[in-house]
Amino acid sequence: MKKSDKMKGWHVVIVDDEPDSLEVAKRALRFHGAEVHMAGGGKQGLEVATETRPNVVLTDLSMPEFDGWQLLFHLREAEETSNIPVIALTAHAMKGDEERAMKAGFNGYITKPLSPLTLVDDILRILQPVEPSGA
Amino acid sequence: MTISESKSPSNLLPRIVMTVAVIVGLLIVWQLLTFVALSSRTADGTAINISGRQRMLSQQITKGALELTTPNSARASETVLEELEASVTLWAAAHEALQTGSAEFNLTGNNSQTVVGLFADIQPQHDEIVSAAQCIVALEGNASSETECSDEPTAYVQVISANEADFLQGMDAIVNQYEVELAATERTISLYNLLFPVLIAVVGVGSSLFVLRPLTLSRNRMIDELGQAQKNLTAANAEARTRADRLQTLVTVSQSRDLPLKQQIEDVLRAVLGTIGADIGIVSRIEPEEDRYTVMYHVSPEGALEDGQEFLFKRTFCETTLTANDVVAIEHTAKSALSTHPCYADTSLESYIGVPITVDGKRYGTLNFSSPNPHDVLFTEGDKDFVRVMGDWVSRAIERDNAQKKLEEQNEQLRRASAMAKEANRLKSEFLATMSHELRTPLNAVIGFAEIMLNGMGGDIDDDAHHMVERMHANSTRLLSLINDVLDMAKIEARRVEINYAPLSLRGFVSSLSNEMSSLAASEQVRFITKIDAQLPERILADEPHLHRVAVNLLSNAFKFTTEGTVSLLVRSHENDQYQIVVQDTGTGIPAHQKQVIFEPFRQADGSSKRSYAGTGLGLAITQELVRAMEGFIVVDSELGIGSTFTVTLPLRLHESEAQPEGSTL
Numbered sequence: 001m002k003k004s005d006k007m008k009g010w011h012v013v014i015v016d017d018e019p020d021s022l023e024v025a026k027r028a029l030r031f032h033g034a035e036v037h038m039a040g041g042g043k044q045g046l047e048v049a050t051e052t053r054p055n056v057v058l059t060d061l062s063m064p065e066f067d068g069w070q071l072l073f074h075l076r077e078a079e080e081t082s083n084i085p086v087i088a089l090t091a092h093a094m095k096g097d098e099e100r101a102m103k104a105g106f107n108g109y110i111t112k113p114l115s116p117l118t119l120v121d122d123i124l125r126i127l128q129p130v131e132p133s134g135a
Numbered sequence: 136m137t138i139s140e141s142k143s144p145s146n147l148l149p150r151i152v153m154t155v156a157v158i159v160g161l162l163i164v165w166q167l168l169t170f171v172a173l174s175s176r177t178a179d180g181t182a183i184n185i186s187g188r189q190r191m192l193s194q195q196i197t198k199g200a201l202e203l204t205t206p207n208s209a210r211a212s213e214t215v216l217e218e219l220e221a222s223v224t225l226w227a228a229a230h231e232a233l234q235t236g237s238a239e240f241n242l243t244g245n246n247s248q249t250v251v252g253l254f255a256d257i258q259p260q261h262d263e264i265v266s267a268a269q270c271i272v273a274l275e276g277n278a279s280s281e282t283e284c285s286d287e288p289t290a291y292v293q294v295i296s297a298n299e300a301d302f303l304q305g306m307d308a309i310v311n312q313y314e315v316e317l318a319a320t321e322r323t324i325s326l327y328n329l330l331f332p333v334l335i336a337v338v339g340v341g342s343s344l345f346v347l348r349p350l351t352l353s354r355n356r357m358i359d360e361l362g363q364a365q366k367n368l369t370a371a372n373a374e375a376r377t378r379a380d381r382l383q384t385l386v387t388v389s390q391s392r393d394l395p396l397k398q399q400i401e402d403v404l405r406a407v408l409g410t411i412g413a414d415i416g417i418v419s420r421i422e423p424e425e426d427r428y429t430v431m432y433h434v435s436p437e438g439a440l441e442d443g444q445e446f447l448f449k450r451t452f453c454e455t456t457l458t459a460n461d462v463v464a465i466e467h468t469a470k471s472a473l474s475t476h477p478c479y480a481d482t483s484l485e486s487y488i489g490v491p492i493t494v495d496g497k498r499y500g501t502l503n504f505s506s507p508n509p510h511d512v513l514f515t516e517g518d519k520d521f522v523r524v525m526g527d528w529v530s531r532a533i534e535r536d537n538a539q540k541k542l543e544e545q546n547e548q549l550r551r552a553s554a555m556a557k558e559a560n561r562l563k564s565e566f567l568a569t570m571s572h573e574l575r576t577p578l579n580a581v582i583g584f585a586e587i588m589l590n591g592m593g594g595d596i597d598d599d600a601h602h603m604v605e606r607m608h609a610n611s612t613r614l615l616s617l618i619n620d621v622l623d624m625a626k627i628e629a630r631r632v633e634i635n636y637a638p639l640s641l642r643g644f645v646s647s648l649s650n651e652m653s654s655l656a657a658s659e660q661v662r663f664i665t666k667i668d669a670q671l672p673e674r675i676l677a678d679e680p681h682l683h684r685v686a687v688n689l690l691s692n693a694f695k696f697t698t699e700g701t702v703s704l705l706v707r708s709h710e711n712d713q714y715q716i717v718v719q720d721t722g723t724g725i726p727a728h729q730k731q732v733i734f735e736p737f738r739q740a741d742g743s744s745k746r747s748y749a750g751t752g753l754g755l756a757i758t759q760e761l762v763r764a765m766e767g768f769i770v771v772d773s774e775l776g777i778g779s780t781f782t783v784t785l786p787l788r789l790h791e792s793e794a795q796p797e798g799s800t801l
Contacts, residue, residue, distance in 0.1 A: 018576060024583030031592040091572070113579030116586045 006120055008033035011054035015045030015071060016089065017063045021114065025058070028116035042066030046074050050081055056127060057086045058110070061097060072105060085127055089114065147349055154342040158335055165331035172324045178243045179317040185229055185240060186310045190303055192226040195219075196268050197292075197299050203275045204288045216276055223268040230261055233309075250312050257305030260298035267294040380410040381521050388528055396536040397432055397442075400529060404434040404504075407525055411488065411518055412511070413504035415439065418492070418529055421448055421457065421500040428453060431500070450477040453501040456489040462519040464488040467509035486510035488518065490526035494533045502526040564625045571622035575615060582611045620753040623684075624736060627760040634764055636676040638790045641706055642667055644679070644686075648704060652690045660699035668707035671714060676788035681761045682716075688758045689718040689781050696722035700778070709784055713767075716783040725773040733771070734759045 012034045016022045019040065026036045037052050039045035042059070043066040049057050057075065061068035068088060075081040088101040088109040101109045108126035110119070199219035203212060229240060234254050236244025246254070270284035271291045284291075384406035391399045404416030417440070418432040428448040433440045448454055452473070456463040465471050465487045468479045478484065482505075489503030502525060585608035587593045589601065596604070626632055649665045686704065693702045700721025709715045725733060736756040762769045767785035 018580070020577070020580035021583070024580060024587060027587045027592050031587075031590075113575070113583060116583055116592060117590060 003031060003033075004120075005033040006124065010034040010056070011037065011052055012123075013037045013039065013045060013049045013052065013054040013057045015039045015042060015057065015059035015063070015068070017041060017060065021060075021112070024116055025114050025119060028114075028119045031116075032120045034120075042068065042071040045071050049075060049084060050078065053080070054084060056107075056123060057084055058089055058123070059086065060089045060112075061101065062091065069104060076105060087123065087126055147346055147353075150342075150346045150349070154338065154346055157338050161331060161335050161338065165327055169324060169327050172320050172327065175245075176317055176320045176324070178245065179313050179320065181241050182233060182246075183310055183313045183317070185233060185242065186306055186313060189226060189229055189233070190306050190310075192222050192229070193264065193299055193302055193306075195222045196226060196264065197295050200268060200271045200288075200292045200295050203271055204292045212275065216272060219268065220272050220276075223265060223272065227261075227265050247312070247316055250309060250316075253305060253309045253312055257302050257309075260302040260305065263298045264295050264302060267291040267298075271295075377410055378517075380406070384410065385524070385528075388532075392535070396532060399532055400432040401434055403525060403528065403532075404432065407522070408434060408504060411504055411521070412506075413486065413488070414506040414508070415484075416502075416504050418502055419451075419453060419500040421453060421498070423448055423457070428500075450481055452476065452478045452484070452487045452505070453489055453503055454478075456501050456503065457491055457498070460491055462488065462490045462522055464514035464519060465510075466513055469509075483507055488514055488522055490522050492526045492530045492533075494530050495537065499530065499533065502529050560628070564628065564631065567625035568622060571618050571625070574618050578611055578615050578618070582608060582615065585611060620757060623757050624753050627757060627764075632681075632761065632764045634678045634681065636678055636788060638674050639677040639679050639682070640674050641671055642673065644682070645704065645706055648683070648686055648690065652687070652694070652704075661694070661697055662701045664701055664703040666703065666705045668705075668714075670708050671706065672789060674790045675714075676790055677785075678765060681765060685758050685761050685783060686716060686718070688754045689716075689783070692754060692781075693718050693720035693722060693779070696720065696779070698722070708787070712787045713784050714787045716785070717780060719778065719780045721778040724775040724777055724779055725771065726775055727773075730771055730773065734769075 007029060010029075010033070012029050014022055014025050014029075014036060015038075016025075017040055022038045022040070026038055029036045037048045037054065039048045042063055045057065045059060046066075057071075059068040059071050072086050072088075075084060075086060085107040086105075088097070088106040089112050090097040090101060090109050091112050098109050098111075110122050110126075196219060199215055199222060202215050203219065228237075231237075232240040232242050232244070234244060234246065234251070236242050268291075270286070271288050273284050274288045274291075384403065387406060388399065388403050391402055394402070400418055404418070408414065408416050415435040416433060417430055417435075420429040420431045421427070422429075426448045428446040428451050430440055430442055430444045430446075433442060452463065452465065455473070455476070465473055468474055468476075468485050468487070473479060484505045485507055486509055487503065487505040489501045489505075492499050492502050502522065504522070584593075585604050588596060588604045589608060645665050645667050649663065653663050690702065690704060697720045701719075702721075703717075703719045705715075705717040705719070707715050707717065734755050736753055759769055762783050762785070765785055767783060769781060769783045771779060771781050773779035
């Protein structure tokens with residue numbers, strides 16, 4: 001497969017407490033031209049997102065201490081990050097999370113495990129109406 | 136009471152009749168005698184009057200005779216003569232009538248001997264006077280006389296005068312005699328008037344002895360008999376009441392099975408106390424080898440006893456009861472052979488009735504009733520039978536209670552075991568769910584990296600490496616599928632499958648399955664066909680994830696066993712508001728004897744020993760459970776070498792807007 005530029009110029013923040021999951025997602029996104037910022041927890045994710053003002057934040061929901069729900073709350077609360085789209089990464093086992101995530105204010109959800117083949121297309125589909133604000 | 140007194144009242148009737156007859160007879164006699172006496176009195180009165188007139192007539196005869204014989208008589212001699220003749224005739228007739236009776240003079244002639252004697256005394260004077268008077272009449276009237284009237288009239292006057300005095304004296308005596316007799320008759324009447332009432336009174340009083348006395352005795356006897364009958368009736372009533380009370384007791388106890396045993400038994404004890412006449416009722420537990428008597432249940436005056444209280448068995452009357460092995464009844468201990476029993480010394484119980492009771496075939500103890508007072512009458516066989524019956528009842532009640540307790544204990548054990556099993560199962564399922572999640576996370580990373588490498592996202596790799604990564608990916612995917620099956624099965628076994636109905640487009644469902652599954656076809660020799668019944672509504676209510684899982688499992692299965700031909704998916708409407716998902720293949724087919732086995736967990740049609748096909752063997756088991764959870768059923772039709780058909784039938788739930796689908800024949 002040839003390198004793509006589907007996400008050229010995008011800044012994406014991925015938050016997950018599982019490093020290997022992060023790594024898989026990072027490689028898939030980079031393959032399509034995105035700049036990827038990784039965070040191993042919610043708190044770190046908030047710092048990184050506040051600093052880099054990404055085009056989208058992907059976050060796992062269940063993480064110790066500072067989870068995905070809290071991250072969304074804080075991002076929405078701060079004015080400078082309130083408009084950043086946030087996509088939830090939901091576990092297959094946790095039934096009902098999808099619906100709850102939509103009600104809580106996530107822009108969309110992608111069911112884990114993330115497939116490197118479909119991840120980028122899923123993100124673009126969810127954010128379709130949203131124009132990339134970055135360069 | 137003598138035999139005569141015991142005669143029945145009906146024998147009195149002749150006596151009463153006799154008494155009345157005597158009284159009536161006395162009355163008749165009285166009246167007859169009075170009538171006779173009165174008649175006699177009237178006759179005497181008449182005789183007295185006529186006798187008086189005779190005196191007067193005799194004087195007139197004397198006067199007439201004298202007047203006739205005297206020449207210077209004032210009156211005409213013819214007149215005097217007629218008078219004299221009439222007087223003599225009347226006088227002679229009356230004299231005759233007084234002695235012989237005459238209807239003309241109203242005389243009976245029934246004279247007493249005295250009167251007859253007196254008449255006889257004056258008869259000569261009478262005859263002299265009559266003949267003298269007749270001669271005077273004959274001489275003075277110049278008539279021929281049959282008698283010899285030879286003398287001068289004056290001589291005859293002298294005869295008359297000479298006899299008159301004697302005659303008058305005799306007549307006086309006769310009148311006196313008549314008066315005496317009249318007085319006697321009056322006395323007789325007075326006597327009758329005194330005598331007969333007295334006689335009647337005597338007969339009346341006598342009848343009270345003769346008739347009323349037996350009557351009184353009879354009445355007294357009847358009163359006695361009535362009193363006895365009353366007593367018998369009262370006794371019978373008391374007996375009947377006792378029986379009714381006992382019957383009521385039996386009815387009560389037969390209805391009290393829902394109550395706790397203690398209450399049942401105390402109710403019985405109380406009821407029996409009332410009907411048998413005792414103050415203390417006890418159900419005892421007796422352990423002879425320990426010499427222990429324990430009060431298990433009791434009813435007694437306030438504070439006299441307690442449940443659980445113990446006595447020395449040999450110092451209780453129940454010791455005699457167990458020895459007798461039957462009812463023992465004591466009415467008055469002080470007067471019985473048991474007056475020396477230690478129980479009497481300890482408790483002063485004067486009356487006792489007790490029966491042994493046996494529970495579950497073993498001697499348990501006794502049911503006994505006692506009182507510090509003597510029992511006022513002897514205990515009857517009825518009392519003893521009743522105590523036996525109640526003893527049996529208590530035995531059965533204790534047995535029932537024991538059985539109930541045992542059953543409850545067993546149930547409790549079962550319940551605990553069941554709860555433990557459930558908890559263990561829950562823990563197992565939870566563990567499996569957690570483990571599956573933990574297993575999948577690293578596996579997903581493996582699959583993810585393999586995909587990165589296979590798609591060149593991690594840089595170029597040579598063909599050999601590519602091939603190996605491909606195998607890595609295939610095995611990882613298969614492992615993930617196994618783990619998913621195990622997780623699903625665990626959930627199903629834990630009954631944690633929740634069905635959530637949501638609107639679903641059947642056409643969309645079929646087309647997405649078509650896209651998803653076409654890549655599974657083993658080769659170009661297998662065609663995948665999908666078809667949907669046009670009569671089905673556009674949207675229905677369904678649990679999409681579960682329905683998807685069912686379809687995917689069946690299709691995967693079909694593709695797995697089909698090397699050439701077709702795999703088809705058909706969704707169609709079915710009778711009774713149902714619809715069917717039919718998956719048909721031209722694969723190897725399933726032997727008839729394996730058709731049920733394939734739905735059991737961890738089994739495949741070929742048997743577990745020969746695994747010619749990949750898979751956990753959980754797929755069809757999971758499918759069946761999911762279909763059941765959705766209130767449907769699955770059947771398989773298969774022919775070896777020809778192919779298999781799996782038909783899932785599910786209830787059709789219509790989305791509100793599709794409640795009346797156009798063109799639907801359902």
